[in-house]
Amino acid sequence: MPFPFSYFRKRNCLYSLLFILAACSVPAKFIKEESSLINIVANDSNKEDVSVKQLIEPYKEDLEKEMNEVLIISETIFEKSQPEGSLGNLVADIVFEKGNERYRPDDFRYADFCLLNNGGLRVSLPKGEIIKGKVFELMPFENEIVVVTLSGEKISELIQYIKEVGGQPVSGLQIKSMSQPNAQALIKGVPFDKNKNYKVITSDYLATGGDKMEFFKNAIKVETTGYKIRDAIIDYFTNENQKGNSLKPHPGGRLTNDQ
Numbered sequence: 589m590p591f592p593f594s595y596f597r598k599r600n601c602l603y604s605l606l607f608i609l610a611a612c613s614v615p616a617k618f619i620k621e622e623s624s625l626i627n628i629v630a631n632d633s634n635k636e637d638v639s640v641k642q643l644i645e646p647y648k649e650d651l652e653k654e655m656n657e658v659l660i661i662s663e664t665i666f667e668k669s670q671p672e673g674s675l676g677n678l679v680a681d682i683v684f685e686k687g688n689e690r691y692r693p694d695d696f697r698y699a700d701f702c703l704l705n706n707g708g709l710r711v712s713l714p715k716g717e718i719i720k721g722k723v724f725e726l727m728p729f730e731n732e733i734v735v736v737t738l739s740g741e742k743i744s745e746l747i748q749y750i751k752e753v754g755g756q757p758v759s760g761l762q763i764k765s766m767s768q769p770n771a772q773a774l775i776k777g778v779p780f781d782k783n784k785n786y787k788v789i790t791s792d793y794l795a796t797g798g799d800k801m802e803f804f805k806n807a808i809k810v811e812t813t814g815y816k817i818r819d820a821i822i823d824y825f826t827n828e829n830q831k832g833n834s835l836k837p838h839p840g841g842r843l844t845n846d847q
Contacts, residue, residue, distance in 0.1 A: 655721035659825035662835040666713040668706050671755030671766060671843035675712060679726075679821065680704050680759035681838050686820035687733040687789040690813045699735050700775050701760030702789040703746065705799045708817075709757070718835065720822060727818040731791040737809040740782035745803040747773050747780070755843045767845045791817060 666675040684702035691698060711725045738746065750756055751766045762774040773780040785808060791798075792812070797805045828835065 655719065655724065657720045658717045659720055659723065659822060660718050660829040660833075660835050662713055662715050662718050664835075664837060665715050666835075666837070668709055668712070670706070671845060672757070672840055673706075674837045674840075675709055676704070676706060676757030677759070677838045677840060677842065678713075678835075679709060679817075680757040682821055682824045683733060683817055684759035684789055686824055687735070687813060687815065690733065690815045691735055691789075691811070693735075693787075693811070697787065699760075699787040699789040701786070702758060703750075703761070703794070703801075704757040704790065705794060705801075706756060707799055708791065708793070713835075718825060723818060723821050723825070727821060729793070729818075731793050731817050733789060733813045733815045733817055733820060734792050734795045735811045735813070736788045736790060736795050736804055736807045737785055737811075738788060738803065738807055740780075740784050740786070742803045742806055743780065743786050743788075744782055746788070746801075747771075749801065749803065750843065758842055762842050764844055765846055766843055 664674070666678055667673055668675050680702045683704060684699070687702065688698045708729065708731065709726060710728060711722070713722065713726065747763060750758070750763060751771060755766070760776050762777075764772045764774075775786060788804075790801075790804070793799075794801050795804050795807070795810055825835070
């Protein structure tokens, strides 16, 4: 299973050795590049430098062992869908919960809800054992959790955006009858108030307007947590497993098209 370069950057020695191996082997050929995952295959007609390969092998074994660590057992398959899906609900809830745990607000007011994007979730999660490597496949990017304060006007644009794109992963936010002009939005169970400011947990990528989320560009405030989304997912799975819990679907009904 290929691993993200982001992970190799954290293992400087292995990162360097992999490039040494690529340099010592006569023309290595890049056969696939997708997001941050890159597979490298050497030409079968060329002999690898055995001494370099032996030098790399212990690091490779350690990496494979870590990536094959079972984090938790899932009772079902988690997949993306619209207006909402089991995978999006799960990850949004994790980021909302773990993000607020790391957030240290000066005003002692925590985030009101979470908004992510389906495009950032790269694979489904299987039923059964979920290994650490699968979380790297799910979230291969280095995106961090941030808290963005928006005016009521910008929250209105955020709600309209979710309706127009047909849904995105959310937690703490509910939009009923999305297909209707007068769709009702609830934030933590309370009707949205356009005269209030709200704090939104999201990724640093989306906070800069990624995935056409232009409303984030006019933020009142952006606060960083220094906590990667991928790490939040791994921590959540690990903690739940230590409690003796398996992974179950999180409640739905967040975004509905009911009349």
